[in-house]
Amino acid sequence: MNRDPKEEQKLITLCQEGNIEALERLYRCFSQDVYNMALRMTGSSDIAEEVTQEVFISVFKDIWRFQFQSSFTTWLYRIVMRRSADFFRKNKHHLVRSVDWENSDQHNPPFEIDDPGPNPCDVAFENEREQLIEYAILSLSKKQRTILLLRYVQNLSYEEIAGILRCRLGTVKSRLNRAHRSLERKLSEMKII
Amino acid sequence: MKRWLRRYVAVRSEKISADLLRRYIENELSEKERMDVQSRLENSKAWMMEYERTQKYLSLLHALPSHSAPDRIWSHIAREVRSIPPKRPEWIWLYANLRHVKNFAYGMAVVLLLILGLRFPFSEPAYQVVTIQDMNRYRAEAESFVANHELACESLLPRESLIAYYTYK
Numbered sequence: 001m002n003r004d005p006k007e008e009q010k011l012i013t014l015c016q017e018g019n020i021e022a023l024e025r026l027y028r029c030f031s032q033d034v035y036n037m038a039l040r041m042t043g044s045s046d047i048a049e050e051v052t053q054e055v056f057i058s059v060f061k062d063i064w065r066f067q068f069q070s071s072f073t074t075w076l077y078r079i080v081m082r083r084s085a086d087f088f089r090k091n092k093h094h095l096v097r098s099v100d101w102e103n104s105d106q107h108n109p110p111f112e113i114d115d116p117g118p119n120p121c122d123v124a125f126e127n128e129r130e131q132l133i134e135y136a137i138l139s140l141s142k143k144q145r146t147i148l149l150l151r152y153v154q155n156l157s158y159e160e161i162a163g164i165l166r167c168r169l170g171t172v173k174s175r176l177n178r179a180h181r182s183l184e185r186k187l188s189e190m191k192i193i
Numbered sequence: 194m195k196r197w198l199r200r201y202v203a204v205r206s207e208k209i210s211a212d213l214l215r216r217y218i219e220n221e222l223s224e225k226e227r228m229d230v231q232s233r234l235e236n237s238k239a240w241m242m243e244y245e246r247t248q249k250y251l252s253l254l255h256a257l258p259s260h261s262a263p264d265r266i267w268s269h270i271a272r273e274v275r276s277i278p279p280k281r282p283e284w285i286w287l288y289a290n291l292r293h294v295k296n297f298a299y300g301m302a303v304v305l306l307l308i309l310g311l312r313f314p315f316s317e318p319a320y321q322v323v324t325i326q327d328m329n330r331y332r333a334e335a336e337s338f339v340a341n342h343e344l345a346c347e348s349l350l351p352r353e354s355l356i357a358y359y360t361y362k
Binding site (some may be wrong): 027049 | 215253
């Protein structure tokens with residue numbers, strides 16, 4: 001769905017009046033970003049579903065607090081961060097050891113007989129490589145992972161990231177540098193780069 | 194300044210900086226820094242190799258697949274949202290509307306304070322209020338003081354007589 005600021009503002013206003021259809025349209029607009037962020041933050045599609053669900057319920061409950069002083073995306077991602085943090089707090093004992101990418105099969109159907117496309121071996125190799133990268137991202141610290149995902153998966157600017165994380169621009173840049181260094185080291189160890 | 198100096202030293206000392214190359218690829222460097230890195234890339238094979246490595250690394254990050262949220266999530270949300278009415282008490286609604294007239298209210302408060310200030314001139318000095326009773330008390334004390342001190346030079350008898358006279362007058 002195309003994000004038109006005026007349309008977005010209208011939907012938010014309607015949502016503030018308790019309109020569920022407006023919430024559904026907001027959901028259609030942002031669910032993929034929220035789900036992807038939650039998936040990569042938690043490393044499990046089940047938990048990502050739960051987090052996405054909680055995020056949009058929180059949006060509906062607390063949207064009256066939104067006063068159009070920041071962008072809706074910033075406000076929304078702040079909720080995603082909070083809900084993911086809640087998940088980590090509740091599951092301190094939970095160690096992310098394996099990557100559960102159920103959906104990756106849906107997007108890259110690996111073996112179809114009639115498919116004249118890429119070689120199945122290449123597809124399998126590509127899938128494995130993607131999983132390794134995802135695993136490397138998951139093994140970063142929570143702060144480094146968050147900043148890296150906001151920058152490269154959600155394609156947000158430094159200013160927007162600073163707004164979401166409520167920190168200074170310099171902090172964002174230095175933290176991103178550290179995240180890059182850690183990830184590059186991990187990918188080198190895995191012989192990916 | 195310190196950061197700029199560090200970067201400058203890194204470039205000058207032939208040290209290959211991955212950070213610098215990443216910023217170069219993402220177009221975040223100033224024109225001067227950009228030219229500097231470009232000349233390094235043209236002249237040094239090591240820099241070029243590091244550049245290719247960084248570019249590959251960044252392309253991996255940008256190429257991360259996007260997963261679409263399963264449809265069942267919305268049905269859960271819709272069910273949940275319908276069962277819980279939006280929490281928005283009346284006073285919060287009132288607050289949400291009143292915040293629009295906040296500046297006007299502040300202005301009115303300032304004007305009201307100015308009017309009150311003019312109406313009740315608090316800045317004038319406060320005069321000491323002396324009651325009649327206080328005046329009388331002072332007078333009585335003055336008489337006793339005079340009797341006790343001013344008549345100190347008199348001999349004892351007339352002094353006491355005078356004190357008695359003024360005290361019981």
